[in-house]
Amino acid sequence: xxNLIIKNINKSFGSNQVLFDINFQVKKGDFVSLLGPSGCxxxxxxxxxxxxxxxxTGSVIINGKDVTNVPVEKRxxxxxxxxxALFPTMSVSKNIAYGLKIRKKSKKEIEEKIKWAxxxxxxxxxxxxxxxRLSGGQQQRVALARALVIEPEILLLDEPLSAxxxxxRAEMQxxxxxxxxxxxxxxxxxxxxxxxALTMSDKIILMNKGVIEQESDPFNLYNxxxxxxxxxxxxxxxxxxxxxxxxxxxxxxxxxxxxxxxNYKGGKSGxxxxxxxxxxxxxxxxxxxxxxxxFIITNKIFTGTVCKLFxxxxxxxxxxxxxxxxxxxYNQGDTAYVCPSKKTTLYFR
Amino acid sequence: xKNTKFNLFIKIWLLCTxxxxxxxxxxxxIMSFNKTPFGMLPFKFTLEWYQLLFEGSNLFAATIxxxxxxxxxxxxxxxxxxxxxxxxxxxxxxxxxxxxxxAQLPIIIPWLVQAIALLLIFNLTGLGRSYIGMYFxxxxxxxxxxIMMVIARFxxxxxxxxxxxxxxxxxxxxxxxxxxxxxxxxxxxxxxxMSFMVSFNAFAMQYFLAPFGVRTLPMEIFTMIRxxxxxxxxxxxxxxxxxxIAFVLLLNKLGYSASRLMKSK
Numbered sequence: 001x002x003n004l005i006i007k008n009i010n011k012s013f014g015s016n017q018v019l020f021d022i023n024f025q026v027k028k029g030d031f032v033s034l035l036g037p038s039g040c041x042x043x044x045x046x047x048x049x050x051x052x053x054x055x056x057t058g059s060v061i062i063n064g065k066d067v068t069n070v071p072v073e074k075r076x077x078x079x080x081x082x083x084x085a086l087f088p089t090m091s092v093s094k095n096i097a098y099g100l101k102i103r104k105k106s107k108k109e110i111e112e113k114i115k116w117a118x119x120x121x122x123x124x125x126x127x128x129x130x131x132x133r134l135s136g137g138q139q140q141r142v143a144l145a146r147a148l149v150i151e152p153e154i155l156l157l158d159e160p161l162s163a164x165x166x167x168x169r170a171e172m173q174x175x176x177x178x179x180x181x182x183x184x185x186x187x188x189x190x191x192x193x194x195x196x197a198l199t200m201s202d203k204i205i206l207m208n209k210g211v212i213e214q215e216s217d218p219f220n221l222y223n224x225x226x227x228x229x230x231x232x233x234x235x236x237x238x239x240x241x242x243x244x245x246x247x248x249x250x251x252x253x254x255x256x257x258x259x260x261x262x263n264y265k266g267g268k269s270g271x272x273x274x275x276x277x278x279x280x281x282x283x284x285x286x287x288x289x290x291x292x293x294x295f296i297i298t299n300k301i302f303t304g305t306v307c308k309l310f311x312x313x314x315x316x317x318x319x320x321x322x323x324x325x326x327x328x329x330y331n332q333g334d335t336a337y338v339c340p341s342k343k344t345t346l347y348f349r
Numbered sequence: 350x351k352n353t354k355f356n357l358f359i360k361i362w363l364l365c366t367x368x369x370x371x372x373x374x375x376x377x378x379i380m381s382f383n384k385t386p387f388g389m390l391p392f393k394f395t396l397e398w399y400q401l402l403f404e405g406s407n408l409f410a411a412t413i414x415x416x417x418x419x420x421x422x423x424x425x426x427x428x429x430x431x432x433x434x435x436x437x438x439x440x441x442x443x444x445x446x447x448x449x450x451x452a453q454l455p456i457i458i459p460w461l462v463q464a465i466a467l468l469l470i471f472n473l474t475g476l477g478r479s480y481i482g483m484y485f486x487x488x489x490x491x492x493x494x495x496i497m498m499v500i501a502r503f504x505x506x507x508x509x510x511x512x513x514x515x516x517x518x519x520x521x522x523x524x525x526x527x528x529x530x531x532x533x534x535x536x537x538x539x540x541x542x543m544s545f546m547v548s549f550n551a552f553a554m555q556y557f558l559a560p561f562g563v564r565t566l567p568m569e570i571f572t573m574i575r576x577x578x579x580x581x582x583x584x585x586x587x588x589x590x591x592x593x594i595a596f597v598l599l600l601n602k603l604g605y606s607a608s609r610l611m612k613s614k
Contacts, residue, residue, distance in 0.1 A: 083509060
C-alpha cells in the first residue's frame with residue numbers, strides 16, 4: 001500500500017520555477033531519500049509535504065487522504081530539522097511532551113510516552129536536562145523523539161545529520177535506520193550526501209534542477225545510472241567523449257587513442273556519445289591483456305582504504321581507484337594496463 | 350621593542366578617557382557624604398543629606414513622579430513595541446524595512462523640535478499641558494528602543510522552532526505563547542529597561558509638556574540649579590547612579606552588553 005503519493009507538483013518562487021511536475025509514491029514503511037545537490041528542490045518538496053509551503057499545482061496524498069489543503073498543524077507529520085529546532089526554553093521532557101499536550105493526552109500517558117521515546121533514542125535519565133546543554137548528537141535524538149511520540153503518519157528528515165561530526169554521523173545513520181525499521185514508520189529523508197543516501201535508503205529519488213533524474217534502489221542507482229548526472233553525482237565517474245561504433249555485432253566506443261567495449265543500449269553507429277565508467281570498475285594489470293588500454297600514471301593520491309591513480313588513456317585523463325596495497329607498486333610515470341568492466345560501462349547520448 | 354612605548358601611550362590614553370567619564374561620578378558620590386554643602390575639602394563624613402532628601406526635600410516627591418511616569422511609559426512601550434515588531438514580521442520585507450526606518454526617526458529628530466510640535470498640537474486640540482500629553486510625548490521618544498530590541502531578537506533568533514511547533518499541532522496563538530514570546534522576552538525586557546531610563550532622562554519632553562506647577566525630577570533639578578542647591582541632590586544622584594549600575598548589570602545578565610546593542614542597531 002502506498003503511504004504517500006505526490007502528484008504533478010509544480011512550484012515557483014516568483015519567476016523562478018523550482019519544481020517541475022514531480023510525481024512519486026512511497027510504500028508504507030519504506031525509507032526513501034530525496035538526494036540531490038543544493039538548490040535542486042528537495043527541501044521544497046519536503047516543505048510541500050509538511051504544508052509549510054504550498055504547491056502551485058498538484059496534490060499530496062497521505063494514507064489515501066488528500067491533504068493538499070490541510071494546514072500544517074492538522075497534518076500529523078513528524079519532522080526533524082537540520083538545526084534540530086528544539087524549544088530552547090523547555091527541558092528535554094517538555095520538548096518531547098509538547099505535541100502530546102496539544103493532543104490533550106492524559107498525564108500518565110504523556111509520562112509513559114516520554115519514557116518510551118527516551119529509551120528509543122537512548123537518552124534515558126535526561127528528562128530534566130536543558131536542551132541547550134546537550135551535544136549536537138543528543139539534541140538530534142531529542143528532536144527525533146519529539147517527532148516520533150506523536151505517532152505521525154510519516155516522518156520527514158531534513159538533512160538531520162549534516163551538522164554532526166563524522167563519527168557521530170555514522171553512528172546516527174545506523175541508529176536512525178534501526179529505529180525507523182523497529183517502528184516501521186514511512187520516512188522521507190532529504191540529503192545531499194550520496195553516501196548517507198546509499199547506506200540508509202530502501203529507495204533513492206535523485207533530483208536535479210527541479211526534476212526527478214532517477215528513482216531506484218541504491219544498488220541499481222549506483223551501478224546502473226540512467227544519466228550522466230546520475231553517474232557523476234553518485235560517486236565520481238569518468239566521463240569521456242567518443243563515437244559509438246559496431247563491428248560484427250560487437251559495439252564499442254572509440255575516442256582519441258582509446259577503445260572501450262560496451263553493451264548495446266540503443267543508438268546507431270557513428271553517434272557521438274559520452275561514456276561513463278566508475279574509477280573502481282577498472283581491472284588494472286602490469287602487463288597488457290585482451291582489451292586492455294595503456295594507462296600512463298601522472299599522479300597518485302592515497303586516501304586510506306583506496307588509492308586514486310590519475311593518468312591518461314590515449315588523449316583523455318581518467319581517475320582510477322584501486323586498493324591501497326595494490327597501488328604500492330605503481331608510481332608517477334609508470335605505465336599500467338587497464339580495462340573497464342563491460343557490464344557497468346554505460347554510455348549516454 | 351618599539352611597540353612598548355606606543356602600548357603604554359594607548360594605555361594612558363584609555364585611562365584618561367575613563368577618568369574623564371567616571372571621576373565626576375565618583376566626586377558626586379563622595380560629596381554626598383561630605384558635611385560641607387559647598388563641595389569643598391576637608392572631607393567630613395555625614396548622612397545628613399540623605400536624611401534631608403527623604404524628609405525635607407522637594408526632590409523626593411519629584412523623583413516619585415518621575416518613577417511613576419517612566420514606569421507607565423516603559424510598560425506601554427513594551428506592549429506597543431512588541432506588537433509592532435511582531436506585526437512587521439508578517440508584511441513584505443520592503444514594507445517592514447521602510448516602517449522600521451520611519452520608526453527610528455524619533456531618536457534622531459531633536460526632542461526639542463518634537464516637544465514643541467507636540468505642545469502645538471495639544472494646544473490646538475485644547476488638551477494643553479497635561480499629564481496625558483507628557484506621557485504620550487515620552488512614549489513617542491522611547492518606542493523606537495523597544496521596537497528595535499524586539500526586532501533584533503527576531504533577526505538573531507532561530508525561527509525553525511516555530512515551524513516545529515506547528516508541525517506538532519500548535520495553532521498560531523499557541524506557537525506565539527510557547528515559542529515566539531519566550532524567544533522575544535529578553536528583547537522585550539531590555540527594551541523596557543532602556544525605555545525606562547530614556548524616559549527618566551527626557552527633560553525636554555517633560556519641560557515642554559508637563560502641566561503647570563508639576564515638576565518631574567529633571568525639571569526640579571533644573572530649577573534648583575538656577576537658584577543654588579544643597580547636597581541632597583548629590584545624595585539623590587548617588588542613589589540614581591547605584592540603581593543605574595544595577596540596571597546595567599541586569600542588562601548584561603540578560604545578554605545585552607553594550608557591544609551587542611551597537612551591533613543590533
